[in-house]
Amino acid sequence: xxxxxxxxxxxxxxxxxxxxxxxxxxxxxxxxxxxxxxxxxxxxxxxxxxxxxxxxxxxxxxxxxxxxxxxxxxxxxxxxxxxxxxxxxxxxxxxxxxxxxxxxxxxxxxxxxxxxxxxxxxxxxxxxxxxxxxxxxxxxxxxxxxxxxxxxxxxxxxxxxxxxxxxxxxxxxxxxxxxxxxxxxxxxxxxxxxxxxxxxxxxxxxxxxxxxxxxxxxxxxxxxxxxxxxxxx
Amino acid sequence: xxxxxxxxxxxxxxxxxxxxxxxxxxxxxxxxxxxxxxxxxxxxxxxxxxxxxxxxxxxxxxxxxxxxxxxxxxxxxxxxxxxxxxxxxxxxxxxxxxxxxxxxxxxxxxxxxxxxxxxxxxxxxxxxxxxxxxxxxxxxxxxxxxxxxxxxxxxxxxxxxxxxxxxxxxxxxxxxxxxxxxxxxxxxxxxxxxxxxxxxxxxxxxxxxxxxxxxxxxx
Numbered sequence: 001x002x003x004x005x006x007x008x009x010x011x012x013x014x015x016x017x018x019x020x021x022x023x024x025x026x027x028x029x030x031x032x033x034x035x036x037x038x039x040x041x042x043x044x045x046x047x048x049x050x051x052x053x054x055x056x057x058x059x060x061x062x063x064x065x066x067x068x069x070x071x072x073x074x075x076x077x078x079x080x081x082x083x084x085x086x087x088x089x090x091x092x093x094x095x096x097x098x099x100x101x102x103x104x105x106x107x108x109x110x111x112x113x114x115x116x117x118x119x120x121x122x123x124x125x126x127x128x129x130x131x132x133x134x135x136x137x138x139x140x141x142x143x144x145x146x147x148x149x150x151x152x153x154x155x156x157x158x159x160x161x162x163x164x165x166x167x168x169x170x171x172x173x174x175x176x177x178x179x180x181x182x183x184x185x186x187x188x189x190x191x192x193x194x195x196x197x198x199x200x201x202x203x204x205x206x207x208x209x210x211x212x213x214x215x216x217x218x219x220x221x222x223x224x225x226x227x228x229x230x231x232x233x
Numbered sequence: 234x235x236x237x238x239x240x241x242x243x244x245x246x247x248x249x250x251x252x253x254x255x256x257x258x259x260x261x262x263x264x265x266x267x268x269x270x271x272x273x274x275x276x277x278x279x280x281x282x283x284x285x286x287x288x289x290x291x292x293x294x295x296x297x298x299x300x301x302x303x304x305x306x307x308x309x310x311x312x313x314x315x316x317x318x319x320x321x322x323x324x325x326x327x328x329x330x331x332x333x334x335x336x337x338x339x340x341x342x343x344x345x346x347x348x349x350x351x352x353x354x355x356x357x358x359x360x361x362x363x364x365x366x367x368x369x370x371x372x373x374x375x376x377x378x379x380x381x382x383x384x385x386x387x388x389x390x391x392x393x394x395x396x397x398x399x400x401x402x403x404x405x406x407x408x409x410x411x412x413x414x415x416x417x418x419x420x421x422x423x424x425x426x427x428x429x430x431x432x433x434x435x436x437x438x439x440x441x442x443x444x445x446x447x448x449x450x451x452x
Contacts, residue, residue, distance in 0.1 A: 005389055006315055006343035017341040028329045084327065092291050093325025097342040098314035
């Protein structure tokens with residue numbers, strides 16, 4: 001038997017330990033990453049097929065299609081992040097360790113943010129090639145929106161993935177719960193991305209980015225406070 | 234060495250647990266003195282696993298109060314969780330991680346000073362040191378059980394909750410498990426054991442609680 005007695009660890013240490021575990025599992029399997037990349041690529045491609053040869057329409061709405069592809073792919077990523085915990089009741093093992101439930105929320109939400117941000121980075125050149133758009137303002141602005149948008153999908157997505165993970169119809173339940181809630185964030189991210197791609201003569205970018213930041217404060221704050229009640233009996 | 238406590242190891246006050254319309258435990262009252270070990274017996278569905286999960290704080294009672302080492306299992310959940318460890322039907326193991334990685338994750342959450350070393354020591358203890366770098370997905374049922382035991386030992390609990398610990402083990406594994414339980418008891422750990430192997434259980438535990446449809450009855 002271990003000679004050292006367990007001692008409580010801080011929220012940050014627990015979050016990093018759990019995030020490291022999630023990234024290790026992702027790295028060893030790469031199943032989730034591969035699935036969401038192909039799904040998002042297929043979605044972008046489908047939009048271009050559905051609209052036909054009207055390149056003007058594609059150019060005009062590229063920001064929206066880009067974020068819809070990320071949103072649809074996020075459902076796969078979020079669901080999978082809790083499937084790993086359902087197998088062999090690993091979530092119980094983590095809870096009873098004991099790990100702070102807020103650390104579980106932060107690690108899952110940050111892991112999902114990293115995954116969605118990486119997906120966005122991969123999708124940008126595909127969007128440029130498929131829709132014939134270019135980055136007019138700055139890459140930094142696009143990176144900022146990508147990060148804020150991924151954060152805004154991940155926090156409520158993690159909460160709802162946890163809620164739906166034990167439901168029989170979890171694959172249906174997660175998008176039903178998530179999509180209505182993230183509409184404001186999706187709108188802000190799509191508008192800001194469109195400004196990056198088409199120019200921003202009225203200097204509206206900061207307003208949309210600020211709004212997205214505000215949604216993030218709400219989503220992450222509520223998730224942080226609610227998550228312990230969600231995963232306990 | 235686990236801390237000694239004057240409070241009963243566990244105390245159940247009118248504890249009930251309901252799943253939907255079915256009562257898994259019905260107004261159960263019982264106290265286990267400190268330093269004694271308990272054998273839980275009863276047919277499948279009698280409430281043994283539910284009781285162990287209540288004691289582990291994996292569940293909350295529908296009614297009544299559960300105390301572990303004098304602490305309320307709902308109000309002081311984190312403190313109770315630090316003192317108890319559960320060997321469950323579910324292994325709590327990540328299939329895609331290796332045996333060593335699984336234990337290292339837990340060791341980090343436990344705040345142990347050298348997580349990797351602590352994980353290696355427990356793998357050696359349960360005879361899995363040669364397979365420490367194999368993913369759990371490649372393990373047999375018996376090996377998973379051994380790894381789950383290593384996970385429990387890593388926690389150095391004051392109370393060990395063992396749900397069918399002999400299941401899926403071969404005869405050598407059962408002997409090893411008996412030795413581990415005896416060692417746990419020797420080091421002052423309170424063992425609460427649920428098993429259908431009553432003869433083996435009686436040699437390991439001083440007290441017995443027989444459950445039938447969620448109620449304590451004479452064995």
